Amino acid sequence: MKPGVLIISHGSPDAAWVRLVDDSVTKLELPAEMPVAASFLEVVEGRLIQDGIDHLEEEEGVTDLIVIPLFVSSGSTHIDEIAYALGVKPFPEKETDLEPFRVRARVHFGEPVDDDPVIAHMVWDKIKAISAEREREVVLLVGHGSVHDGFRQHWERGISSLAEHVREIGGVKHADYALLNPDSLAAKTRYWSEERGMDVLVAPLFLSGGYFTKKAIPGRLEGLKYRYSGEALLPHPMLNDWIQRQIFTIMKSLTL
Template sequence: MVPGVLVISHGSRDQNWVSIVDEAVSGLSLKEELPVAVSFLELVEGRLIQDGIDELEHAGVTDIIVIPLFVSSGSTHIDEIAYALGAKPVPERETDLEPFRVAARIHFGYPVDDDPDIAQMLWEKTRGLSQQPGREVLLLVGHGSRHEGFRQRWERGISSLAARVREVSGLAAADYGLLNPDSVRSRVEYWQEQGYEVLVAPLFLSEGYFTKVIIPQRLQGLKYAYSGETLLPHPLLPRWIGRQVEAALEPLRSRE
């Protein structure tokens, strides 16, 4: 048994976005040295998922631990990637993603969802906005989904994550809003009507169109605090990946 790690993220035409993901994975520290490949679902030529599989298999890997570097299990991309890798027999939604050529055994991991390390990261990114914690509410803003089943997963993950951030932050409350279906503006208005200051934190891996344009557009005319800082870069993300890899390795080692 020769294990390897395949970290899969969405991808972007912005080279800085790609570099931030690479940097996060380069900080990975494992108990033993393993082959690690970083691949993208789309937009990064030469580094797509099949490229990552090929790279690991050419290195002799027989078991691939897949880390889906997405913020929610409500992402339809996770569903289609798991199907195309053979980790599930059929996708829940129709997909154009063809099954990959893969000989190694696939061990499919999990996305960010409500991990405690992510809650700590979110608060560290937002803490500088806080002036009077007892009168402030943190609103996590995520992409969301309009698809039945996926939307509920988004809601479960982000609501649980908000509760974790509330615990570590000491703020009066923490809540969430989704861009799809849109609830961001109404949640800010609700908390303002209750007399609270609202701190807005984007639940996105890295900065881009949604964090720089869409969220401010949705909140135009409202008073709120927003830095636009995303999860990456942050030193806790490699730790999150490492914990997941080590947990996946335990049953593999016991088979040897």
């Protein structure tokens, strides 16, 4: 048995986005003999998922593939289609154009972020600088969401629990969440600021900065009262802790 790690994230045409993921992967503290490949669902040519599989199997001789899905919610349709294409599940819950990958190694599929307390600490680290009077504040955690039934419920369960973890860590009065799909961001912000009289700390739940953190969220909040750091999860050293814990948990199951 020779295990290897395949870390999968969405991908972006923005080289800085890709570089943030790569920087986190290079800082992982793993056994020297354990090869790691960072791959992307789309856009990043030469670094797609099949490229990562081929590298680990053909060049590194990997027999057991530890797959870490670097996505913030199990409600992402991408988790569903990737798991299907890797042979982890017999069929996707939602129709996909993603063809099954060529993979010979045994696949051990990890978990996305959801409500992991480590991620909650990362979220609070990103917004604590804009907190001033915690008894008057509400953390409003904002995620992409999904309009698809079933997937939306996964999003809601994970992000609501994560928001509560952030509230406990930061000691603020309240926590809530909003999704961009279906859009509830402006309505939630207006409720907390105008009806409840709270200071709203808007926290984006996105892996890396880009269109959603820089354009979509501020655009939907135009004219409303809120505070916003605009910082995505990366860069942050605790993401490495989250990835490593998943890897070692799976490794332990392989050696039982």
